[in-house]
Amino acid sequence: MRAIVQDEYGDVEALRLGDIDTPTPGAGEVLIRVEAAGVDAGVWHLMMGRPYLARVMGFGLRRPKTRVKGREVAGVIAALGDRVTGFAVGDEVYGYCEGSFAEYVCARADRIAPKPASLSFEQAAVLPISAGTALQAVRDSGAVKAGQSVLVIGAAGGVGAFAVQIAKELGASVTGVTSTGKLELVRSLGADHVIDYTRESFTTGIRLFDVIIDTAGHRSVAELRTALTPHGTLVIVGSEVDAPVFGGLGRPVGASLKSPFVGQNLRMLAATENAGLLHSLTELIEAGSLAPVIDSSYPLAEAPAAIRHWRDGHPAGKVVITVA
Ligand SMILES: NC(=O)c1ccc[n+]([C@@H]2O[C@H](COP(=O)([O-])OP(=O)(O)OC[C@H]3O[C@@H](n4cnc5c(N)ncnc54)[C@H](OP(=O)(O)O)[C@@H]3O)[C@@H](O)[C@H]2O)c1
Known part of the structure; x- marks a missing residue:
């Protein structure tokens, strides 16, 4: 073959x-x-x-x-x-x-x-990989609930585009962070608000989110926490960074170690892969909630x-x- x-x-x-x-x-x-x-x-x-x-x-x-x-x-x-x-x-x-x-x-x-x-x-x-990861980050981890404000960083990416749709399906108000050319796509996925990260910072502390799903940008945990409510949840899915030995691992590990000592819930996601996830994705697809x-x-x-x-x-x- x-x-x-x-x-x-x-x-x-x-x-x-x-x-x-x-x-x-x-x-x-x-x-x-x-x-x-x-x-x-x-x-x-x-x-x-x-x-x-x-x-x-x-x-x-x-x-x-x-x-x-x-x-x-x-x-x-x-x-x-x-x-x-x-x-x-x-x-x-x-x-x-x-x-x-x-x-x-x-x-x-x-x-x-x-x-x-x-x-x-x-x-x-x-x-399987991207939507399965988004499902675990947004829904199966229990991070997102109806009525919450959710920020998805990397909202037009492989994982992010699914995360936006799943958070909307759960009844959250979703803000998607992406680059200029992808703002319309992220809106079309159901995002209530979009932020162009090339022009605007979302970590000014002016707007706070109940949940941040972080899939890109490799911003420091300290910076991301400034955009979280006092008891909000940060789910670090991952991000690309030029660090040949450990990759981006230090940031989510550091966040998990810090979490017990702060009011916010700081987590890393280690996604699993199994047929159960695929069946859940099929249900969402068939219900018209995911594309x-x-x-x-x-x-x-x-x-x-x-x-x-x-x-x-x-x-x-x-x-x-x-x-x-
Ligand atoms: N924890 C786990 O188990 C798990 C599972 C799967 C994936 N991952 C990791 O999750 C990360 C995302 O994967 P993916 O497949 O979604 O990657 P992807 O398809 O490359 O998506 C990343 C998105 O982020 C955007 N982006 C780039 N720089 C940004 C910035 N500074 N701020 C905001 N958005 C930015 C990119 O768009 P522009 O280039 O246009 O900006 C792109 O749309 C990867 O690092 C991957 O290794 C982890």
């Missing part, structure tokens, strides 16, 4: 379109014929082997343990491994996996779910360009790879 493979850590030049053996599903796994695969921050980090902490955490000390890139998928089940129940060959599914930038990928049956019928494969493929935003689509052979675009192109919403 054709796949985007990588033998050494490095930037997109380290990737190539290769011909490799089609994987065989093990016990509890299914083989998926890939139709589409989402691009997310994790793809870039695992490609670069950065932060280095990830290498010692099991992703491969000298070279990537998983040669094929891609962590989320939508496609059609082509074969079943032993002890798989609830799925059949031909089922349209979406979910989490390792190696989705390929014609076929194996996924654990407890990490996939039936594809929402109303979505295309491209639309479904961009949900994927796709910035651009690339064929499999152009996966390196897709990753570069995610990193440097300021996409609005998600970048997706199609495998025809």
Whole structure:
């Protein structure tokens, strides 16, 4: 099969379109014929082997343990491994996996779910990681409740665009922080107010929020706290920062350690990945409360360009790879 493979850590030049053996599903796994695969921050980090902490955490000390890139998928089940129940060959599914930038990928049956019928494969493929993360940050953590004022930083990003919609669905008043060209998009997602971070600061202390969902900008916790109510909640999802060893980890860890000693609730999110989340996302999609935003689509052979675009192109919403 054709796949985007990588033998050494490095930037997109380290990737190539290769011909490799089609994987065989093990016990509890299914083989998926890939139709589409989402691009997310994790793809870039695992490609670069950065932060280095990830290498010692099991992703491969000298070279990537998983040669094929891609962590989320939508496609059609082509074969079943032993002890798989609830799925059949031909089922349209979406979910989490390792190696989705390929014609076929194996996924654990407890990490996939039936594809929402109303979505295309491209639309479904961009949900698992980013929408799953947004769901945990906004709803499942219990952070956001009806009537609260919520600030979403990075509101047009992969996670942020879903976070805005989920917070609105919960009945919050949502303010989205984004750059100039994406203000209209964030309004269209349901945000009540938008802030252009290139022109305006939201940490002046004039306006306070009950909840801040932080997905970008790497502002200090001290600065973010100036925009929180005295008993407000800060959920740090993450942000990109040029720190090769620990990445952006110091900030959320510091916030969690500080939290018991202040009136505000300062948390870091470590998102999990499972079929239960996918079923919750499907419910929101089918209720019309959540819709994927796709910035651009690339064929499999152009996966390196897709990753570069995610990193440097300021996409609005998600970048997706199609495998025809
Ligand atoms: N904790 C977890 O378990 C978990 C799970 C998934 C993701 N993450 C992390 O969460 C972060 C966000 O992921 P993502 O996929 O949403 O990334 P993304 O798609 O790149 O979105 C980030 C958004 O933030 C905007 N932005 C950039 N600088 C900003 C600033 N100074 N202020 C406000 N907005 C700014 C960007 O738009 P412009 O470029 O136009 O400004 C972009 O729309 C990443 O660091 C990722 O690693 C963590």
